[in-house]
């Protein structure tokens with residue numbers, strides 16, 4: 001498997017492949033790969049001749065230095081997981097200088113309100129950092145298609161709103177048998193916390209199946225109280241918003257598509273999830 005640390009070498013290699021008419025799929029990640037990432041790569045490999053995965057823990061999208069310094073980082077383990085999918089995958093594992101040059105920076109974007117609520121509200125400037133690095137990575141790889149998980153649905157919509165010529169493809173959230181959404185942060189959970197955390201998806205499915213029977217405010221209050229009734233869980237937000245503009249609502253107009261978005265601290269670990277409601 002080819003691993004590139006240098007962007008010019010990757011660009012040169014991809015140029016050669018492009019000259020042969022090969023299509024390129026791209027999966028940007030921050031490493032700590034799990035079956036969710038691998039499913040994105042499988043999709044990329046089935047739609048494209050060449051797949052590139054980037055592994056770069058982007059400092060500019062973290063709000064807390066302790067979150068950044070404790071983010072799991074193990075390139076060797078990631079590469080052995082990738083090898084099981086295909087030896088053909090190209091890995092791009094740059095350092096910060098390779099991506100940002102000598103000085104890290106964040107571009108300023110107007111996401112037209114897509115970043116106003118949920119993650120955007122609770123993680124100040126997070127999406128400015130995400131968009132900055134995604135644009136830089138897309139500019140290096142110049143793929144035909146790029147793949148992102150729907151677990152980070154707000155991130156997916158924001159990336160789709162960037163002006164790129166690249167097809168941005170959203171892929172279904174992968175879950176453990178218990179329903180817990182796969183996430184690199186799950187590595188930080190004990191078995192006991194994981195069991196408790198499975199109530200996050202249970203709450204979302206309960207909400208979905210009762211959405212037409214109750215007033216939305218009463219329903220979200222009841223679900224929030226249920227989450228907070230577990231000693232190990234602390235709800236940060238539970239919001240129902242339309243998929244296009246990501247504006248919270250208390251009433252559903254069934255002509256539009258809606259999702260419930262949730263963020264919960266489980267034994268201090270912040271987990272997010274969402275579910276399509278209609």
Ligand code: PAF
Nearest residue numbers: 028029030058130133152
């Ligand atoms: O979803 C992620 O892992 C990151 O936000 C991304 C898209 C790789 C940008 O750093």
